[in-house]
Amino acid sequence: MKRRQYHPPRIAGWILKHTARYEETFALIGDFDEEYQEVNHKSGALFAWFWYWRHCLSSLPVFVKDSVYWSFIMLGNYLKIAFRSLKKHKGYSFINISGLAIGMAVCVLILLWVKNELSYDRFHEKADRICRVTMDLEVGSTLHTPVTLTAVGPALVRDFPEVIYSTRMLPPNRVAVKYEDKLIQETRVGYAENAIFEIFTFPFVSGDPKTALEAPYTVVITESMAKKYFGDEDPLGKTLRFNNEQDFSVTGVVQDIPSNSHFRFNMLRSFQTFITEGDVSDDQWFDVRFYTYLLLGENVDAKTLERKLPDFLDKYVGEAMKASGGSIGLSLQPLKRIHLYSDFERDMSANSDITYVYLFSGIALFVLLIAGINFINLSTARSATRAQEVGMRKTLGAVRSRLIGQFLGESLIYSFLSMVLALVLLKLSLPLFSTLIGRELSLNFIQTPWLIGVILGMAVVVGVFAGSYPAFFLSSFQPVRVLKGLLKVGASNSRFRRVLVVFQFAISIALIVGTLIVYKQIVFMKNTELGFNKEHVVAIPRMSDAIRKSYRSVRGELLGLPGVIDVGASDLVPSRGHLVASFLPEGFPDNQRQTLDYMNVDTHYIPTMGMEIIAGRNFSEDLATDQDESVLINETAAKKLGWEDPVGKRFVFRPPPGQEGETTYTTVIGVVKDFHMQSLREKITPLVIFYDYDNLFTVSIRIVPDNIKHTMDLLKKKWGELDPNRPFNYFFLDDSFDNQYRSEERLKNITFYFSFLAIFIGCLGLFGMASFTAEQRTKEIGIRKVLGASVLGIIRLLAKEFLILVAVANLIAWPVAYWAMNRWLQSFAYRTGIDPLIFVLSAVLALSIALFTVSYQAIRAALSNPVDALRYE
Amino acid sequence: MKDLTKIEEILLLAIWRLKDDAYGVKIRKYVSQITGKDFTYGNLYSALSQLSKKKYVKKTLGEPTPDRRGRRKIYYTVSPAGVNALKAAREMNEKMWEGVSDYAFD
Structure with a gap:
């Protein structure tokens, strides 16, 4: 007699199937079903349903306990294999771990900096x-x-x-x-x-x-x-x-x-x-x-x-x-x-720029990306050695998801080891980085607990990202083909690896080009003729009222010191701001006043600074009218006002509206050759120079280039006697001028270090790839040597492949770098051209570094004895 | 040779007693009856898989029946190693109970 069949509860069945992880699970479910039918016939469907659920749930704790236990056993095996392969391939492991560690350390450094930039002014409650x-x-x-x-x-x-x-x-x-x-x-x-x-x-x-x-x-x-x-x-x-x-x-x-x-x-x-x-x-x-x-x-x-x-x-x-x-x-x-979005003149402090935040974050991500690419590259290249293992595991019943888990786990081990190394690197490099960017950063996990999460998260993301391609690739091998030796690993994914190498080097080359151009612009700005001689000028700012009143005799005292060539005074000095006012040049209607920069000087300032008068004459001490009725202008001002022959032209000074008074005039007595009052980021502005003893705040002293220390000691002593109530406070004009380029210097330093790191990580990868290729082609090289190939020929054979990749990377990097750097240079009014030589130089640099990296392996392969390679054939 | 746990001991004895009919459903019912408690399948298979790892039992596949919706039974028999383990367990039990009179705890 055929009994009626009842279908057991689906969900409970599903739970059983997926929690009981024994070899005997099929029999277990069979037992469940058999007894379920029995209970059904004896006590009815409802009771049976309860019976099934009750047994399922009461068995659950044991199932879960056992399955966790067994996955731990398996995990132990995976760990064992992972550490074995890590130890067996020390070179690869070193490349992978150190590369990833550097990438992570850079990322965290940048992250700390970005966090600091974004935290500006946030501490105010309102x-x-x-x-x-x-x-x-x-x-x-x-x-x-x-x-x-x-x-x-x-x-x-x-x-x-x-x-x-x-x-x-x-x-x-x-x-x-x-x-x-x-x-x-x-x-x-x-x-x-x-x-x-x-x-x-x-x-x-x-x-x-x-x-x-x-x-x-x-x-x-x-x-x-x-x-x-x-x-x-x-x-x-x-x-x-x-x-x-x-x-x-x-x-x-x-x-x-x-x-x-x-x-x-x-x-x-x-x-x-x-x-x-x-x-x-x-x-x-x-x-x-x-x-x-x-x-x-x-x-x-x-x-x-x-x-x-x-x-x-x-x-x-x-x-x-x-x-x-x-x-x-x-x-x-x-x-x-x-802090991040200011582009004002006369701002209170040098603010930062959101562009740099984006730029550096981008670079940091790229460095991490390069390290990740290395990882993918080396793992896929090495897949041949692991293919046997995959084949064996699959034959013994490993399912694909387990294998993916295994390889992901391995890459997680690598990324966590890298993380530990990265923390060490971070601790070591933080002081250097802090000085580089000019901010005090600290790595404090107690104050910033989120950092722990970020670093752990990064290790996980990098591990999963870098491990996923190898994991899916390796686990897809068919055991039959692998174990028969039919699988030709390498050929199938070599294009993918090449693309990655090209990408890696393109980033590095673009960074090198960027560094060189920033460097060139800084050199350009520091060496450009400024229109005056900034070397060996000591400036003493903010003279006290007492000194200013007796300035003429103070000047005499200073001139008397050995080592002092000339002394001049002004209200402003180049690199320390500029003043604007509106002027009414004669011949212009009243509602077309012109905004011009102005400064006040004494008669000695222009010769002291080495500025050049190209038309007319300097102020003279002997002419009483010079103080009130004469001005100098610069070339740009003459051009702006359209005065072809400016000497003798006049500015009109009307009394303030609603007030009585006479209209007065000042006459242009000379034209000063254009000089840079501000940094080379700014265009030279039109300037009017007044001769006014009442508005001189800074004294500029030109000293002889030799024995500066002695001269400074004398100056300090003399100034102490002249103005005992204030500390001697001075600066060198060239320092002050060059300090304006601090943010560019900073950019140069950071891109320099980053491009170095990027190239270094890229080379680590290249080195690994080269040694792998050499290993793969041992037999080919042996045969070639037996047939009479020269050592040089074999080196060329091995190196060529990689050098072509680097050359292609150059072609990709150049336009990108050109576009980006051209944009950067636009922010300077006076800028160096983008020299094609820079591109050639960076190409040569990248190629020779790559050649150097590859050549060790190539030479070793070329010099090897063909007998060793072919012995087993 | 590892000592048997109490559950393993009971299961081995049950399998030995059930002879040719020792598979999941029967073993569970037998043990439940002996202990007077509903023995769960979880505990049963957890222990069975331990026993088979220790090679105290041998497994043979049985026939699929409609009641089991096509799933085969696994019949268990006690292996020689299992018999030895049972003997050792019995010896230990007897040694422990030796000289303790039946009325000792009354």
């Missing part, structure tokens, strides 16, 4: 609501700057309920600070209004943030300053003397400003001081000295507020701007964008 007022001034030429009209801040708070606080700030500067017998040249000493503590988050250690800077002649200092000047004493109420002129009393101590702040101060004096002294008033519009920061109300959209600003400006300065024929615009820059 960072989202803070913005900076920036200004676009257009009077003849344009000025795009964060320095704004003095009255803007208070007026914005008054007119717009959206604006809660505003503070004006004078950028932190160098000042001589005196307390009792301590006299120190202090950096980062600024001015601000008390609202700065409402807007920004600068935690107070002592003092009252509500009132600290309310009164004139008060100063808030940082903790480290307090320690420096007052030791363990209570700083509150103490008096500091600034520039030997003004006394300020300490009303607050704040924690030191974090390094990831776009402005940092050591001391902040009260802005009220300016007002008390009558230097500034809140209704003063046409005064452009201060930076203005605002705190907006919650949920206020800065963009909406920005759209109301033209009307606001029109109300206060519309009339005046119409009269001058210029225009003015205000924008609000969110605090969080200041």
Whole structure:
């Protein structure tokens, strides 16, 4: 009799099948089914259903326990094989692990840097609501700057309920600070209004943030300053003397400003001081000295507020701007964008650029990619040796998914070993990297626990990414073909490997070209004729009032020193900023005023600096009229104003609107050959030079090139006698000028190190590939040698293959590098051309490095005794 | 030779007793009956696979039946090594119980 068949619960059956991992599982399920039918007939379907589920679930813990146990046993086997193959092929393992480790270390370094860049100004609690007022001034030429009209801040708070606080700030500067017998040249000493503590988050250690800077002649200092000047004493109420002129009393101590702040101060004096002294008033519009920061109300959209600003400006300065024929615009820059998205003139500090963040992140990824490619390349190249193992495992019943798991696991082992090595490298290279980029970075897992996750994640991603191709490739072998020796490994995937090598070298070559071009541009900028002689000039900035009053005799004293050639004075020196004003050249209508740069000098400045007068004459001490009625202009100014023969032309100075006074004129008495006041990024601007003894702040001293140290000692001693109340503070003009190219230097250094690393990792891979090829072709080489091939011929045979790849990589890298570097060079007004020689040079470099790498293996193969190779045939 | 666990001992005895009929369903029922508890298939096969790894049992494939939806039975028999292990277990048991009177724990 045929009994009726019941179908057992599907889900429970599925669970059984997939959790019970015994050899006997089929019989186990059979037993289940058999007993299920029995129960069905005895007690009914419902009861049987429960029976099946109950047994399934109560067996589950044991199944899971056993299957985990067995996969551990298998894992042990995989680990054993992995470490065996790691030990057996030490060379390959070294290449893989060190390459990956370098790639990872570079990535983490860049990550730390990027994180640091992105963290700027984020520590302020109200960072989202803070913005900076920036200004676009257009009077003849344009000025795009964060320095704004003095009255803007208070007026914005008054007119717009959206604006809660505003503070004006004078950028932190160098000042001589005196307390009792301590006299120190202090950096980062600024001015601000008390609202700065409402807007920004600068935690107070002592003092009252509500009132600290309310009164004139008060100063808030940082903790480290307090320690420096007052030791363990209570700083509150103490008096500091600034520039030997003004006394300020300490009303607050704040924690030191974090390094990831776009402005940092050591001391902040009260802005009220300016007002008390009558230097500034809140209704003063046409005064452009201060930076203005605002705190907006919650949920206020800065963009909406920005759209109301033209009307606001029109109300206060519309009339005046119409009269001058210029225009003015205000924008609000969110605090969080200041560090990475600023392109202003006269900004408070050298900010970074988001382009560099993208650029370096890209490079870091590329280096990691190159290392990953190595891994894939070597693993597939070596697949022949593993093919036997795969064939054997498959014959013994390994399923493909298990094999994929095994090979992925192996690459994970490699990537985790690399990670450990990378951490060591990271620890070693971090100080070097910090100096390279000019930021203090630290590797602190306790402070930044996310870093652990990132590094572990990177190891996993790299392991899986680099291991997946070999895993799928190796596990696809058919055991019959492999074990019969039918599989020709190498031929099938050699194209893939070649593409990878080409890609790798293309990246490296592009980096080399980039480094060379940046280097060439820096050399160009440093060696270009500036229009004056920047070598051996000592500049002493910010002379005190006393010195300035007796400048003529001071100059005489300095000239008397041995080693001093000439002494001149000016308000500005090249590389340290420029001033603009609007001028009315004679013959121009009143509403076409021209924006020109200007500076003030004495009669000796131009000869001291080695500037050249190409028409007319220099100022003369003997002509009284020169001080008030004469100016010099540069060639660019002459060109801009369209004056073919500028000597004798005049500028018109009208009295301010609404005021009585005579119109005066100043006459151009000479033309100075164009010289670079700013870095070579900027075009030479039109310049007007005044002769004015009242506005000289910096003395420039040309000294003899020999025995500079002795001359400096003499200068220091003399200056100490002349101005005993201030420390001797000076700089060399050439240093100051070259310092403008620090960001380019930094770029050059970083690309240099990166291209070195990229080439190094690429070569590691190439070396591995070459040794593999040599190994594969042992017999071929043996036969060739027996048949009379020369050693050189065989070396050529082996090296040719790789050199062609590198040559192709060159062809790919060149256009990319050309395009990128051409774009980079566009940011310089004065730039070097892209020399074809650079491309040739980098090609030669890459080829010779590749040749060198390959030749070791090639020579070894070529010199080997053919008997050894052919012995077993 | 490794000592048998209690479950392995019971299973080996069960297989030996069931003779030609020793396969999953029967063994489970027998053991459940002896111990008075519902013995799960999980425990059964976990122990059986251990026994066969230790070579105390021999496996032969049986016929597929419709009730088993085409899956073959595995018949177990105690191998000579299994017999030795049982003997050793019995000896140890007897030694342990030696001199303990039947009423000792009353």
